Amino acid sequence: MTFLVDIMVTRFPVLEDEMVFSAIRAQGAGGQNVNKVSSAIHLRYSIPNATLPDEIKARLMALGDQRITEEGVVVIKAQGSRSQEQNKRAAIERLQALVDSVSVTRKVRRATQPTLGSKHRRLEGKSVRGQVKQLRGRVRSGEGA
Secondary structure (H helix, E strand, O other): OOOOOOEEEOOOOOOHHHEEEEEEOOOOOOHHHHHOOOOEEEEEEEOOOOOOOHHHHHHHHHOOOOOEOOOOEEEEEEOOOOOHHHHHHHHHHHHHHHHHHHOEEEOOOOOOOOOHHHHHHHHHHHHHHHHHHHHOOOOOOOOOO
Protein backbone atom coordinates (compact mmCIF):
# COMPACT_ATOMS: atom_id res chain seq x y z
CA MET A 1 0.00 0.00 0.00
CA THR A 2 1.46 3.38 -0.97
CA PHE A 3 0.61 6.78 0.38
CA LEU A 4 1.02 9.97 -1.55
CA VAL A 5 2.35 12.84 0.52
CA ASP A 6 1.98 16.37 -0.73
CA ILE A 7 5.32 18.14 -0.62
CA MET A 8 5.66 21.87 -0.81
CA VAL A 9 9.03 23.11 -2.07
CA THR A 10 10.02 26.71 -1.57
CA ARG A 11 13.39 27.77 -2.91
CA PHE A 12 15.50 30.06 -0.76
CA PRO A 13 18.54 31.16 -2.76
CA VAL A 14 21.81 31.47 -0.88
CA LEU A 15 23.59 34.75 -1.54
CA GLU A 16 27.17 34.65 -2.73
CA ASP A 17 27.89 37.77 -0.64
CA GLU A 18 27.38 35.70 2.52
CA MET A 19 29.88 33.04 1.48
CA VAL A 20 33.60 33.07 2.20
CA PHE A 21 35.79 31.29 -0.34
CA SER A 22 39.38 30.21 0.14
CA ALA A 23 41.53 28.44 -2.43
CA ILE A 24 43.59 25.52 -1.21
CA ARG A 25 45.71 22.86 -2.85
CA ALA A 26 43.67 19.92 -4.03
CA GLN A 27 44.39 16.29 -3.26
CA GLY A 28 44.66 13.59 -5.87
CA ALA A 29 45.22 13.84 -9.61
CA GLY A 30 46.44 17.01 -11.25
CA GLY A 31 49.81 16.20 -12.70
CA GLN A 32 52.61 18.70 -12.17
CA ASN A 33 50.17 21.45 -11.17
CA VAL A 34 48.80 19.63 -8.12
CA ASN A 35 51.60 20.98 -5.92
CA LYS A 36 51.70 24.46 -7.46
CA VAL A 37 48.12 25.57 -8.12
CA SER A 38 45.45 26.08 -5.45
CA SER A 39 42.44 24.81 -7.37
CA ALA A 40 40.32 23.33 -4.56
CA ILE A 41 37.79 25.59 -2.86
CA HIS A 42 36.73 25.80 0.77
CA LEU A 43 33.33 27.44 1.07
CA ARG A 44 32.29 28.76 4.48
CA TYR A 45 28.70 29.84 5.11
CA SER A 46 27.56 31.11 8.51
CA ILE A 47 24.00 29.98 9.20
CA PRO A 48 23.30 32.46 12.06
CA ASN A 49 24.42 35.43 9.90
CA ALA A 50 22.55 34.27 6.78
CA THR A 51 19.50 36.04 5.35
CA LEU A 52 17.50 32.82 5.38
CA PRO A 53 14.20 32.58 7.31
CA ASP A 54 14.59 31.58 10.96
CA GLU A 55 12.72 28.30 10.35
CA ILE A 56 15.22 27.24 7.68
CA LYS A 57 18.15 28.27 9.90
CA ALA A 58 16.79 26.14 12.74
CA ARG A 59 16.36 23.13 10.45
CA LEU A 60 19.91 23.53 9.13
CA MET A 61 21.31 23.74 12.66
CA ALA A 62 19.31 20.62 13.65
CA LEU A 63 20.78 18.58 10.80
CA GLY A 64 23.27 15.93 11.82
CA ASP A 65 25.51 16.85 8.90
CA GLN A 66 29.25 16.66 9.52
CA ARG A 67 29.80 19.69 7.29
CA ILE A 68 28.07 21.95 9.84
CA THR A 69 30.20 23.03 12.81
CA GLU A 70 28.89 23.61 16.33
CA GLU A 71 28.99 27.38 15.69
CA GLY A 72 26.68 26.91 12.72
CA VAL A 73 29.20 27.35 9.92
CA VAL A 74 28.77 25.15 6.85
CA VAL A 75 32.16 24.11 5.44
CA ILE A 76 32.14 22.59 1.96
CA LYS A 77 35.29 21.47 0.16
CA ALA A 78 35.10 21.14 -3.62
CA GLN A 79 38.07 19.66 -5.46
CA GLY A 80 36.55 17.55 -8.22
CA SER A 81 37.79 19.70 -11.06
CA ARG A 82 41.17 21.16 -12.00
CA SER A 83 39.47 24.51 -12.53
CA GLN A 84 39.05 26.77 -9.52
CA GLU A 85 35.93 28.35 -11.04
CA GLN A 86 34.25 24.97 -11.60
CA ASN A 87 35.05 23.92 -8.04
CA LYS A 88 33.57 27.19 -6.77
CA ARG A 89 30.39 26.56 -8.77
CA ALA A 90 30.19 22.98 -7.47
CA ALA A 91 30.54 24.17 -3.85
CA ILE A 92 27.75 26.73 -4.31
CA GLU A 93 25.51 24.07 -5.86
CA ARG A 94 26.15 21.73 -2.92
CA LEU A 95 25.31 24.47 -0.44
CA GLN A 96 22.11 25.29 -2.33
CA ALA A 97 21.17 21.59 -2.36
CA LEU A 98 21.69 21.47 1.42
CA VAL A 99 19.42 24.48 1.94
CA ASP A 100 16.84 23.07 -0.48
CA SER A 101 16.80 19.76 1.38
CA VAL A 102 15.60 21.45 4.58
CA SER A 103 13.20 23.83 2.85
CA VAL A 104 10.91 20.97 1.84
CA THR A 105 7.85 20.97 4.07
CA ARG A 106 5.52 18.04 4.12
CA LYS A 107 1.79 18.52 4.31
CA VAL A 108 0.49 17.70 7.78
CA ARG A 109 -1.23 14.32 7.88
CA ARG A 110 -4.52 14.34 9.69
CA ALA A 111 -5.65 11.02 11.11
CA THR A 112 -8.98 9.73 9.82
CA GLN A 113 -11.39 7.24 11.33
CA PRO A 114 -11.58 3.78 9.74
CA THR A 115 -14.81 3.06 7.88
CA LEU A 116 -17.35 0.59 9.24
CA GLY A 117 -16.63 -1.79 6.34
CA SER A 118 -12.89 -1.78 7.03
CA LYS A 119 -13.54 -2.56 10.71
CA HIS A 120 -15.72 -5.54 9.74
CA ARG A 121 -13.12 -6.82 7.26
CA ARG A 122 -10.36 -6.54 9.87
CA LEU A 123 -12.36 -8.42 12.51
CA GLU A 124 -13.42 -11.09 9.99
CA GLY A 125 -9.79 -11.65 9.03
CA LYS A 126 -8.81 -11.97 12.69
CA SER A 127 -11.48 -14.58 13.38
CA VAL A 128 -10.47 -16.59 10.30
CA ARG A 129 -6.82 -16.56 11.44
CA GLY A 130 -7.90 -17.61 14.94
CA GLN A 131 -9.82 -20.59 13.54
CA VAL A 132 -6.84 -21.65 11.41
CA LYS A 133 -4.59 -21.56 14.46
CA GLN A 134 -7.11 -23.45 16.57
CA LEU A 135 -7.23 -26.24 13.97
CA ARG A 136 -3.43 -26.61 14.23
CA GLY A 137 -3.75 -28.01 17.74
CA ARG A 138 -3.33 -31.61 18.82
CA VAL A 139 -6.00 -33.97 17.46
CA ARG A 140 -7.90 -35.71 20.25
CA SER A 141 -9.60 -39.01 19.67
CA GLY A 142 -13.15 -39.69 20.96
CA GLU A 143 -12.07 -42.24 23.62
CA GLY A 144 -9.82 -41.49 26.65
CA ALA A 145 -6.75 -39.99 25.16
